[in-house]
Amino acid sequence: MGITLKELAQSLGLSPTTVSRALNGYPEVNEDTRWRVMEAARKLNYRPNTRAKSLATGRAQAIGHVIPISDQHEIVNPVFADFIAGAGESYARAGYDMTISVVADDEEAQVYRDLVGRGSVDGLIVHAPRQMDPRIPLLRDLGIPFLVHGRSSGVNQPYSWLDINNRRGFARATEFLLDLGHRRIGFVNGIEVMDFAIRRRSGYLDALAGRGVRADPALMVSAEMTETNGYRAARRMLALPDPPTAFLVSSMLLAIGVRHALWDAGLHMGRDVSVITHDDDLSYLKNGDAVPLFTATRSSIREAGRQSADMLLDLVSNATEPPLTRLLEVDLIIGESTGPAPQRQKDSA
């Protein structure tokens, strides 16, 4: 591996102390000496050993992400890649490492305890929070800075989080459809143990209630967000006696499935049936090209990753700081998948 600090010091005829100070920008070292040291360090390709450094300083210089895999579904949430890419940018900028643990959700508590107890991270990001998520009190007890991506309704103690305004976004989207004359709006949501899905549903329900439209349980589906599930949900709803004229959907993949089902049914998206989806702005799943394909509530998950990381780093360096929270609004992007509700065909025809 590389050269060590002691060796570097020796080669310069200096003490390790001075070399360390020179490199870390302490004032009590002659500028000429500092220059010599930095030159030598560069030339000899010196890099401080991370483990030694963090042992000495007590800071791990690393942030942990625990990504849960639910046993039943065995699904890896596709947004992780982009979120992590965003967070990674922030960490790199700050000189932090990112360590990731993939873990079945029944072992999660154990993993958190381990990470903290063994001191391998200075802070943690909590992914995919559920209602009254037990991880939040756990991490609070463990006394480590953490930030939740999303929120957990039912937790009354304060904690740090970054979330998007799912409720408002989905309420607006629903109202948009109502304004276009739609009354039967199919709702294809993620699994409703996830907090975000619960909030989206209440946005949908509130908007309907606000206009006095009765919510129909037959038009509401909650499932893992895959193309197949979107397809099946839409197919089933379209087969109802009084099928929906519009769909509100929780992810692009679901929406692609819905589109597929419309196609199978010989329906034209945007004319016969409208679709609004949430769009995480994933790098590999863009919503159309110059002109957006789907009308969508959009919020970049990558940007969320960046900002979450920045907030957490802030918490880590200012231990005394009170919890930070940030609520990002979502944009409503008008695409080609929505249009006025078609004239109601009287069944009595």
Added chain:
Amino acid sequence: MGITLKELAQSLGLSPTTVSRALNGYPEVNEDTRWRVMEAARKLNYRPNTRAKSLATGRAQAIGHVIPISDQHEIVNPVFADFIAGAGESYARAGYDMTISVVADDEEAQVYRDLVGRGSVDGLIVHAPRQMDPRIPLLRDLGIPFLVHGRSSGVNQPYSWLDINNRRGFARATEFLLDLGHRRIGFVNGIEVMDFAIRRRSGYLDALAGRGVRADPALMVSAEMTETNGYRAARRMLALPDPPTAFLVSSMLLAIGVRHALWDAGLHMGRDVSVITHDDDLSYLKNGDAVPLFTATRSSIREAGRQSADMLLDLVSNATEPPLTRLLEVDLIIGESTGPAPQRQKDSA
């Protein structure tokens, strides 16, 4: 944080030496004492400090993944999430941490040097290799165990890798289409600086040549693997005077775009036009349900992650071992997206 070894030793009236040995299973400690120690450790929730441990042992107990983000496209390869989930399982089993660095591809060399120089990882996984990838000689020089996910043609020195048989898979898929009578086969590939894309192309070309079918440059596209690009490529080819009757596609997302284009053109997939895609078996992008939607060359990227990690861990613990290589064959799954070539419509009609 947690309790320290010294404290644990003190509370037991033993020396740190003995406690360390007891916990690590060394023979020179009385079994009664060992039992006392382990009990106390459990009760006091002792966890050895990772950084101190690895400083003392010289092993980081961590594997690094460097995931490159290409400047121009800013795309995060969607397979990373699943690959990492698979690798994570292996690391967890072996007690290793996984550290991930997201980095623009022009800074990659620097990041590798850093990771190795600062001793923060014991081994590295190289993602998304290109032709004559400079990272391979670099890592060889740095003298750290590494494993390439994929291969890099043009590198003549031996190195460890795990790859799927892209060439054979795509050759077989092409032959399958030829057997069905297709002669105009559109090829929608990933960007052909990636080694896997190059191999797939040669599989396609070889199969065509083997049957004496002339490859038409107008039927070959190379682009980032997104739905939009699949859509555009297929749309363009379908507009040709002599359009393809089949498509061979490099990813599910591309294939979904192709399907979309077929739909727009009023063509029925599997009857009017056939489609074969490669399927990484991503957890969130399943190829249909019970019955596969697309005919596909399938290979689980998650399994690749598991096996890659296992191989790398093997290399890490046996430093002297010669390079390991593993070539996984891909399955050809027959779905509903392929069928016999339609009768040639004579233009002179």
Added chain:
DNA sequence: ATCAAACCCCAAACCGTTTTGGATGATGGG
């Protein structure tokens, strides 16, 4: 010339483990 304050530098302790090189006492063969 004197003395305090800057300025620069260093030796040594420390972070929490593992590991080396004994030390101690019990055991057992001759």
Added chain:
DNA sequence: CCCATCATCCAAAACGGTTTGGGGTTTGAT
């Protein structure tokens, strides 16, 4: 009874940095 062996344990030295607590030299004011 003596001495080698074995079973158990421990003190101290690593690992590679940072940080504490000085200690010489200059500098500058008196």
